[in-house]
Amino acid sequence: MPRPKATMPRPSPKGAVERYAGLGSALTSLGSALAGLMFVWSMVRPFLPRTVFKYYLGHLMRRHARWLVALLDPWLTITITDHDGGGRLGIGAVYDRAKAYLSAQCATRARSLRAELAARGTERFLLSMDHNEEIADEFQGATVWWHSVSLGGAVPRRTYRLVFHERHRDLIVESYLPHVSREGRAIMASTRRQKLFTNTFDRHNSSWSYVVFEHPSTFDTLAMDPAKKRAIMDDLDAFRNGRDYYARIGKAWKRGYLLYGPPGTGKSTMIAAMANYLGYDVYNIELTSVTTNGELQRLFVETKGKSIIVVEDIDCSAELTAKRDRKKPPPPSGPDDYEEARKVTLSGLLNAIDGLWSACGGERIIIFTTNHVEKLDPALIRRGRMDKHIEMSYCCFEAFRFLARNYHGIDAHPLFDNIKALLDEANITPADVAEHLMPKCAADDADSCLASLVKALAEKAKENATTAVINSMDDLLKDDQTVLDK
Numbered sequence: 001m002p003r004p005k006a007t008m009p010r011p012s013p014k015g016a017v018e019r020y021a022g023l024g025s026a027l028t029s030l031g032s033a034l035a036g037l038m039f040v041w042s043m044v045r046p047f048l049p050r051t052v053f054k055y056y057l058g059h060l061m062r063r064h065a066r067w068l069v070a071l072l073d074p075w076l077t078i079t080i081t082d083h084d085g086g087g088r089l090g091i092g093a094v095y096d097r098a099k100a101y102l103s104a105q106c107a108t109r110a111r112s113l114r115a116e117l118a119a120r121g122t123e124r125f126l127l128s129m130d131h132n133e134e135i136a137d138e139f140q141g142a143t144v145w146w147h148s149v150s151l152g153g154a155v156p157r158r159t160y161r162l163v164f165h166e167r168h169r170d171l172i173v174e175s176y177l178p179h180v181s182r183e184g185r186a187i188m189a190s191t192r193r194q195k196l197f198t199n200t201f202d203r204h205n206s207s208w209s210y211v212v213f214e215h216p217s218t219f220d221t222l223a224m225d226p227a228k229k230r231a232i233m234d235d236l237d238a239f240r241n242g243r244d245y246y247a248r249i250g251k252a253w254k255r256g257y258l259l260y261g262p263p264g265t266g267k268s269t270m271i272a273a274m275a276n277y278l279g280y281d282v283y284n285i286e287l288t289s290v291t292t293n294g295e296l297q298r299l300f301v302e303t304k305g306k307s308i309i310v311v312e313d314i315d316c317s318a319e320l321t322a323k324r325d326r327k328k329p330p331p332p333s334g335p336d337d338y339e340e341a342r343k344v345t346l347s348g349l350l351n352a353i354d355g356l357w358s359a360c361g362g363e364r365i366i367i368f369t370t371n372h373v374e375k376l377d378p379a380l381i382r383r384g385r386m387d388k389h390i391e392m393s394y395c396c397f398e399a400f401r402f403l404a405r406n407y408h409g410i411d412a413h414p415l416f417d418n419i420k421a422l423l424d425e426a427n428i429t430p431a432d433v434a435e436h437l438m439p440k441c442a443a444d445d446a447d448s449c450l451a452s453l454v455k456a457l458a459e460k461a462k463e464n465a466t467t468a469v470i471n472s473m474d475d476l477l478k479d480d481q482t483v484l485d486k
């Protein structure tokens with residue numbers, strides 16, 4: 001097996017010289033010793049019975065092989081990759097901590113660095129080692145070397161190799177690594193940026209990739225009934241501070257929300273507001289890009305704590321809206337059946353959610369959104385899975401006042417009464433109201449925007465009234481037909 005690059009002698013980095021200083025003379029002495037042994041061996045071997053050679057000497061050589069290797073290469077390597085499960089911390093968490101720890105070390109020591117903004121709204125940069133860069137670190141008298149490597153592939157894997165002398169094994173494993181983890185976590189807490197993860201599919205499987213999450217929506221900009229909004233914020237607070245409570249009642253620290261309502265009523269906006277309120281990362285899972293139930297399960301388990309996992313428009317996945325088939329499916333018999341077996345099913349999704357709660361301990365929220373709650377299987381949205389059901393409804397007067405204050409800084413206007421009466425009849429979404437309130441040119445002010453809204457509301461109210469008349473006539477005709485049929 002080729003040695004990791006970090007252990008190869010390199011001219012520039014400090015430490016490499018020290019690490020390999022004794023190696024040349026050790027090899028020379030070993031060469032002479034081996035030559036002597038070979039000579040003695042060739043003299044003695046013809047006089048040895050086969051059994052002595054086979055059992056005793058063979059055994060002796062095997063026993064001392066490890067010692068010989070350790071003598072030649074006493075350097076141990078620990079590999080930390082951004083794709084390790086990270087146990088209860090979630091994928092790449094150990095790597096992230098090491099990266100944060102090294103950011104504090106490498107600014108003064110590495111010669112080739114990468115820079116990224118440390119946190120939203122700050123001008124501070126977080127520095128990390130560039131690929132193939134090496135730095136040395138000291139800990140309680142031991143020297144260790146960190147080497148940064150990027151492994152190729154469709155989704156490149158970033159890896160750190162930590163190299164140290166065998167005699168420091170206990171110190172490194174029991175004290176140094178926990179020290180790196182502690183320091184790294186503290187640095188991450190002070191420089192944390194929220195991330196938006198999406199699942200991408202290459203030729204072989206799905207994996208998460210992320211961008212920095214910078215959605216401007218907050219509860220201060222979300223238009224909805226103030227009492228309902230307050231209740232959601234209180235619920236989130238109780239969840240965030242509920243670590244001991246969840247441990248005491250023996251439940252995984254998680255909460256499920258179902259957001260339902262017509263398009264444009266603010267479901268995605270609400271998710272962004274929740275993420276910003278809690279400071280959590282968002283994992284947006286696109287079910288149509290996931291080919292098997294197993295893959296879905298893996299994606300779920302790879303999410304980190306302090307995160308919101310979102311499945312939007314869950315009603316758009318035909319396999320999930322179908323009622324659960326409790327019978328075991330027959331084994332695939334042809335290519336079509338195999339294609340069928342590759343789909344994500346409702347039971348697959350339920351298993352993935354349940355598996356997530358049993359495999360990962362910490363602080364996750366899962367949110368489903370749908371425009372057609374009535375289409376969903378009750379098992380998917382039952383309390384315990386989706387603990388809180390939130391209806392995102394058409395714009396009410398309170399939500400309109402909120403938007404008017406946000407967009408134009410007004411709390412009252414002669415058109416408000418008119419708008420209040422029309423809103424009840426028009427059934428218009430907050431997205432539509434926001435669109436009318438948004439000035440389109442420099443001449444647009446509150447008066448013109450509200451006038452445009454009144455016009456739109458009146459048209460929508462008229463349209464709804466006409467539809468209602470047509471529907472009631474249809475119902476009457478159906479009733480008449482039923483009577484005639486009888």
Ligand SMILES: Nc1ncnc2c1ncn2[C@@H]1O[C@H](COP(=O)(O)OP(=O)(O)OP(=O)(O)O)[C@@H](O)[C@H]1O
Pocket residue numbers: 221222223224262263264265266267268269270371392430431432434
């Ligand atoms: N309650 C709201 N408060 C403030 N803005 C809103 C609200 N609802 C909708 N909007 C505005 O309307 C736009 C569309 O809203 P959003 O995407 O959140 O709706 P949605 O319910 O998720 O729609 P869909 O079901 O089609 O995904 C947003 O960009 C936002 O600016």
